[in-house]
Amino acid sequence: MNKLLLSIIMVSTLLISCSKDSDNDITKPKPPTPTPPPTTEEKKIPISIIAQRADDSDTSFKSGDKVGLYVVNYGGSTAGKLTASGNQVDNVYFSYSGNWTSEKKIYWKDKNTKADLFCYYPYSSNIANVTSFPIAVNKNQSSEENYKASEFLWGKKTGVTPTESSVTITVQQAMSKLIVKLVAGNGYKEEDLSNAEVLICGLKTNATINLADGEVTSTGNSMDITPMKKSGEYHALVVPQNIKEIDLIKVTIGENTFHLNETIDFTSNKQYTCTITIDRSGQGITIGIDSWEVEDKDYGDQIYNI
Incomplete structure (x- = not known):
């Protein structure tokens, strides 16, 4: 009887011990990994x-x-x-x-x-x-x-x-601008000049521009340009270029033809004004530079009749 009781106690003790060991083997759940905050893309800045x-x-x-x-x-x-x-x-x-x-x-x-x-x-x-x-x-x-x-x-x-x-x-x-003004001198009246024909001669009309710095380079052959008549003046846009002693402006009044022989360095964004006073017996001309961009320089020369 005592032997049986001792065996029961030993088995119970063994079962309790195994139960505790089994409890210790149970894995405890890990805490959840926190979700990182959403990344914010840098706002694009539009160009206007x-x-x-x-x-x-x-x-x-x-x-x-x-x-x-x-x-x-x-x-x-x-x-x-x-x-x-x-x-x-x-x-x-x-x-x-x-x-x-x-x-x-x-x-x-x-x-x-x-x-x-x-x-x-x-x-x-x-x-x-x-x-x-x-x-x-x-x-x-x-x-x-x-x-x-x-x-x-x-x-x-x-x-x-x-x-x-x-x-x-x-x-x-990027271009230059040339304005020709005709003034009636001795032997002419203003109405005589209303039908004058003006031609700008010997200039290149083609060019290339460097868009990085705005530099303009004339190219091609020289041509004649017919200007726009505006309020009694003659306006033309001209490719920047350096001309030396050429017959730049041709003025025809009736049967008389006049030429301006000139040396000018046409520069981008500059306006050149040529005021020509026409006389029967002696022709005079004044050439200056006006704004767009003003340059403190004046040109003077004579025109001749052929």
Whole structure:
């Protein structure tokens, strides 16, 4: 009897011990891994511009006008190089209708990277070479339409810090402007000059422009340009070039023809005014430079009758 009781006690003790060991082997659940906070993408800053003309002597931009824009990022404190593609913005147009609107949304690289902005008018969708883009003036500028079609404007804004505000870019004339004024001298009346024919002679009408710095290089052969008559004056847009002792202006009044032989360095964004006083017995001429950009220089010479 005692032996049986002892066996029962030993088995019970063994079962209790195994039960405790089994309880100790139960794995406690791990606390859940906290979910990381969602990452917030940096807000993109859109690019917007206001293109304005440097000259006030011509009309402002009109509805439907388009300018082209390139944006080139800095690398640290060093300005980037304008290329035909691969810039932050590649030749995106902005159209004018009271305000400037881009053809698509464009953005700064980030909130810190500075950039240079290059703007030109009129817009062209096909620019293969930004350092040698072909431009030209019309040979016949007798109509206002043809005169205006000879314009090319260019501007640059450097080191711009990304901003949500519109960036104002001033564009100026890549061409020169020549104005011829006829004044009746001895032997002529003003009405005699109303039917005068004026021709600007021996100038190249084609050029290329470097859109990175606005430098214009004349190309091709020399041509004659018919200017636009406006309020008794004769206006023409001229490719920048240096001329030396050529018959620049030809004036025909009835059966008389006069030539101006001159040396002039035509420069971008400068206006040259030639006031010609015509006498029966001795012709005089005064040539000066007026604004767009004023240069303190005056030209003088004689014209001759042939």
